[in-house]
Each structure stands twice: as structure tokens, then as C-alpha cells.
Amino acid sequence: MPELPEVETTRRRIEPVLLDREIAAVHTTRPSYFFLTPPARLRRALAGQRTLALARHGKYLLAQLDSGQQLLLHLGMTGQLFTSNAASPRLLSATARAALSPEQQQAFKPDVHTHLRLRFEDGGPELYFRDVRKFGKVRLLDRGQLDPRLARLGPDALAIKAEALFRATSSRKVAIKSLLLDQGVLAGVGNIYADEALFLAGVHPERAAHRVTREECRRIVRSLRRVLRRAIDTGGSSISDFVAPDGADGHYQDERWVYARAGNACRRCRATIQRRVLGQRSTHFCAGCQR
DNA sequence: GTTCCCCTGCGG
DNA sequence: CCGCAGGGGAAC
Numbered sequence: 001m002p003e004l005p006e007v008e009t010t011r012r013r014i015e016p017v018l019l020d021r022e023i024a025a026v027h028t029t030r031p032s033y034f035f036l037t038p039p040a041r042l043r044r045a046l047a048g049q050r051t052l053a054l055a056r057h058g059k060y061l062l063a064q065l066d067s068g069q070q071l072l073l074h075l076g077m078t079g080q081l082f083t084s085n086a087a088s089p090r091l092l093s094a095t096a097r098a099a100l101s102p103e104q105q106q107a108f109k110p111d112v113h114t115h116l117r118l119r120f121e122d123g124g125p126e127l128y129f130r131d132v133r134k135f136g137k138v139r140l141l142d143r144g145q146l147d148p149r150l151a152r153l154g155p156d157a158l159a160i161k162a163e164a165l166f167r168a169t170s171s172r173k174v175a176i177k178s179l180l181l182d183q184g185v186l187a188g189v190g191n192i193y194a195d196e197a198l199f200l201a202g203v204h205p206e207r208a209a210h211r212v213t214r215e216e217c218r219r220i221v222r223s224l225r226r227v228l229r230r231a232i233d234t235g236g237s238s239i240s241d242f243v244a245p246d247g248a249d250g251h252y253q254d255e256r257w258v259y260a261r262a263g264n265a266c267r268r269c270r271a272t273i274q275r276r277v278l279g280q281r282s283t284h285f286c287a288g289c290q291r
Numbered sequence: 292g293t294t295c296c297c298c299t300g301c302g303g
Numbered sequence: 304c305c306g307c308a309g310g311g312g313a314a315c
């Protein structure tokens with residue numbers, strides 16, 4: 001669910017509530033593959049630590065702890081990182097929300113999907129990591145320990161050079177859309193922004209990567225930067241689950257060109273937006289604007 | 292390369 | 304009931 005702009009929005013809003021606060025106690029749910037580090041060890045290791053910085057690598061967040069250890073987080077599809085004082089209604093689905101009384105909508109109470117809770121010595125707002133589908137990940141890295149997931153990431157999507165993308169496309173027969181989703185080529189792009197950037201670049205998502213020209217790679221890189229920056233500026237996309245750590249919705253969904261607009265008119269040429277499945281992922285494009 | 296899986300909930 | 308979901312990894 002969350003892609004680079006949603007993760008960056010999360011990072012910016014969570015870092016200040018984490019910085020320099022001593023963790024007093026940690027609560028977790030039962031062991032599951034959500035916990036790459038067993039929850040019992042996580043509880044022991046995090047207590048008493050302070051966070052020095054919160055960095056983002058692609059869709060991963062990495063908290064630098066004062067012990068030299070690092071806490072690696074991935075939000076998966078439905079992961080939400082927020083504080084106990086966040087406005088909570090958007091943390092639930094619209095139907096679940098509608099069933100709540102106004103009083104119940106006031107504050108979020110940790111539920112079965114709230115897998116990690118940090119309490120702080122200062123008694124201030126707690127940090128919650130909630131993830132309904134548990135595709136998210138938590139891992140504690142010891143000092144100097146490298147995580148293979150981070151090690152294999154390509155350059156950040158905001159930093160990749162057109163020439164690097166062009167090199168990655170050569171000899172690859174995969175669809176250019178699938179290549180953009182490959183975190184080893186560039187890190188941070190997911191289904192929404194791959195579709196959006198390819199629309200802005202005028203490149204058809206199903207085109208074989210090695211058929212994309214150097215000039216088109218330049219356009220794709222420019223389009224990626226434009227759409228990712230704009231999405232960060234608008235607080236990300238809140239199409240189904242994403243909610244910023246303060247409970248607010250993002251607004252990029254109001255500006256999207258093709259994603260989840262199948263059957264609607266292209267905002268540029270009025271042709272009908274198409275939807276096709278490509279590598280098990282829904283793909284949206286305008287056959288008039290994209291070649 | 293595709294196919295399937297992890298998991299839960301929503302909407303038709 | 305079924306198909307769908309913004310991620311990622313492993314197995315054919």
C-alpha cells in the first residue's frame with residue numbers, strides 16, 4: 001500500500017515524535033512473520049533506548065537507536081504508523097467508521113492489528129504500528145549488521161539518474177512497468193506511481209523495457225520525480241488504507257491521471273482509461289496518450 | 292519470465 | 304459467494 005510518498009510522509013511526521021525520547025516499555029502481539037525479530041527479543045532490546053534519527057530507504061524506514069542498533073520497518077500493504085493522539089477515524093474503513101458512535105470516533109484504541117506499541121518515559125504520546133494484513137515487517141539490526149533487503153535496493157526513485165535507468169532497461173524483456181516496480185532497479189516506486197509516471201512520460205506500461213529509448217528514460221525519470229514530489233507535497237494518496245500519522249488523509253488521489261480510473265475519460269485526451277493485469281498487478285493507462 | 296503465497300477486510 | 308487491494312519473496 002504505502003509507496004515512497006506515503007513512507008516519506010510517515011517519516012517526516014513520525015521522526016519528531018520519536019527523536020530523543022526514551023522508550024519505557026514495548027508491547028507486541030504474538031509472533032508472526034510480521035516480526036522478523038521475535039517479539040520477545042524486540043521488547044527487551046528496545047526498552048531504555050532513544051532514537052537518534054529516522055531515515056527512509058525506498059519504502060523502508062530505519063530508526064537509528066542510541067545503542068548503535070537499528071530498527072527496520074516496512075509498512076507492507078496496510079501498515080500504519082501513528083501516535084496515540086492521532087485523530088483516529090481514518091484508521092478504520094469507512095463502513096467500520098460509520099458503525100462507531102461519535103464518542104468512539106474520538107480516540108483510537110489499540111486493537112488486534114496493532115502489533116507494536118512503544119511507550120515513553122515522558123508519558124507523552126505512544127507510537128503505534130498497526131497492520132491489518134501483516135505484510136509489513138519489523139526487524140532489529142545489531143550494530144554493523146546489514147539487512148539483505150536494504151542491501152539489494154537500487155537508488156532511491158527521487159535520486160536515480162536517467163542513464164542508470166536506461167542501463168537497467170537494456171537486455172531486459174520485462175514490461176517497463178514491471179521494471180519500475182523492481183526495487184533492485186530503483187527503490188520506492190509502487191503500483192500507483194509507476195502507472196502515474198508512465199502516463200506523464202507517454203510510455204505504454206506493457207512496452208518491453210529494452211524497447212524504451214534513452215530519451216524516454218529521461219522522461220520517465222523526470223515524471224517520477226514530478227509525481228513523487230507532488231504526492232509528498234499533498235501528503236500521499238489515501239485511496240484505500242493510507243492515513244498519515246496524525247490521522248489526516250493524503251490528497252494525491254484527487255490529482256491522479258490514470259490509477260484506478262479505468263472506464264473514466266483521460267483527463268488529457270478524453271479517451272477511456274484502460275485497466276489490464278500485468279505481473280499480477282492492476283495496471284492503468286491511456287492508449288491515446290501512451291505508446 | 293509467470294504463479295502462488297503470506298493476511299484480512301471491503302464491496303459487488 | 305467472489306474478486307479485489309498501493310508489497311515482496313519464493314517456487315515453478
